[in-house]
Amino acid sequence: MSKQKIHIEDLKEGRFLLTPKGYFEGLEDAIGRRTFLKDKIALEKGLSESPFKVEDQYFNQLQMAIRNRTYERKAARKWRPSAKPVWLGVPALACLLIGLFLLIRSGDTTEPELAQEKDAIREYLLSETSSDELTEHLLAMEETSDSLSTVESETIPLKGVPDNYIEEELLEDLSE
Amino acid sequence: MDDKEILQLFAKTESRNLAFNHLVTKYQQKVYWLVRRMVIDHDDANDLTQEVFVRIWRSLGNFRSEAGLYTWIYRIASNECLQFLNKKRKRFFLPLHDVEAELTNKLESGPLIDVDELQMKFQKAILTLPEKQRMIFQLKYYEELKYEDISEITGTSVGALKASYHHAVKKLEVLINE
Numbered sequence: 567m568s569k570q571k572i573h574i575e576d577l578k579e580g581r582f583l584l585t586p587k588g589y590f591e592g593l594e595d596a597i598g599r600r601t602f603l604k605d606k607i608a609l610e611k612g613l614s615e616s617p618f619k620v621e622d623q624y625f626n627q628l629q630m631a632i633r634n635r636t637y638e639r640k641a642a643r644k645w646r647p648s649a650k651p652v653w654l655g656v657p658a659l660a661c662l663l664i665g666l667f668l669l670i671r672s673g674d675t676t677e678p679e680l681a682q683e684k685d686a687i688r689e690y691l692l693s694e695t696s697s698d699e700l701t702e703h704l705l706a707m708e709e710t711s712d713s714l715s716t717v718e719s720e721t722i723p724l725k726g727v728p729d730n731y732i733e734e735e736l737l738e739d740l741s742e
Numbered sequence: 743m744d745d746k747e748i749l750q751l752f753a754k755t756e757s758r759n760l761a762f763n764h765l766v767t768k769y770q771q772k773v774y775w776l777v778r779r780m781v782i783d784h785d786d787a788n789d790l791t792q793e794v795f796v797r798i799w800r801s802l803g804n805f806r807s808e809a810g811l812y813t814w815i816y817r818i819a820s821n822e823c824l825q826f827l828n829k830k831r832k833r834f835f836l837p838l839h840d841v842e843a844e845l846t847n848k849l850e851s852g853p854l855i856d857v858d859e860l861q862m863k864f865q866k867a868i869l870t871l872p873e874k875q876r877m878i879f880q881l882k883y884y885e886e887l888k889y890e891d892i893s894e895i896t897g898t899s900v901g902a903l904k905a906s907y908h909h910a911v912k913k914l915e916v917l918i919n920e
Contacts, residue, residue: 617855617856617861617862618784618855620854621854625771625774628788628792629766629767631788632766633763635795636762636795636796637762637799
């Protein structure tokens with residue numbers, strides 16, 4: 567019985583990988599077994615065929631995808647006219663937006679903060695000071711303002727200078 | 743077009759794209775099927791095949807022509823596969839048998855897989871092999887490469903490869919006949 571027949575018999579009995587002892591020893595036999603597996607089992611059982619499938623057009627799509635990821639994409643980048651200005655514009659736009667944000671933020675915060683401070687002082691005065699004390703305080707403030715207005719309205723004499731100094735000077739100039 | 747011609751074309755700037763196009767046409771199916779048998783899932787294989795060719799595009803200018811182009815391409819492809827499986831294991835803190843279980847699950851339920859009972863048994867048995875041994879088995883059994891070429895691809899000595907392939911086949915025999 568030839569080796570091949572033995573193998574086919576093994577195949578039929580499901581012992582497709584069990585072969586006579588010694589047959590697979592050595593490199594040549596290993597190659598022989600692989601050939602056997604591929605030639606014979608492929609015929610009988612389809613074992614050496616890949617069980618994995620792909621769609622019919624897959625390898626065309628794969629080739630396009632590889633092209634897009636390698637030289638075609640780089641070539642497209644090279645001559646695209648709008649590429650440079652777009653990249654320069656991005657940081658400029660970012661700076662502009664940050665500036666606007668800071669400007670709006672500073673405008674918004676100043677006035678409410680001042681108003682809050684005024685309210686806080688008013689509340690503090692009302693809470694910490696009794697009505698009598700407040701009245702006294704207000705009267706004192708009025709007195710102070712009166713005295714200040716008095717000071718402003720009075721002329722303060724300068725030492726060693728006559729009151730009508732300016733008038734005399736003017737008269738002399740006119741007479742000349 | 744043979745590999746030498748592809749390399750000569752690639753060396754010239756004006757014909758570089760044409761050369762790469764020829765290279766992709768020539769090797770895309772080989773790379774895809776090698777990767778697919780290792781990672782089982784079509785989408786993963788698609789991503790990895792693209793990665794392999796992007797790497798080839800970037801590095802082909804530095805390729806030393808003493809080594810065969812196809813062994814160099816297979817080395818990139820096998821490294822990508824092994825790195826992918828390693829990352830998968832590290833990312834999810836999976837032990838080896840869990841990755842094997844995931845791949846088996848994809849084999850059983852994934853689309854674009856056509857397996858009968860015997861083929862399923864055979865593929866499951868292949869998945870039980872350690873990753874590097876599985877790669878060696880694929881390169882020998884399906885790709886029919888010489889041990890010398892597999893040695894260049896995997897960086898393993900010819901003797902170790904023969905032993906690895908022999909053990910792989912023995913293991914598969916046992917598993918299929920269980």
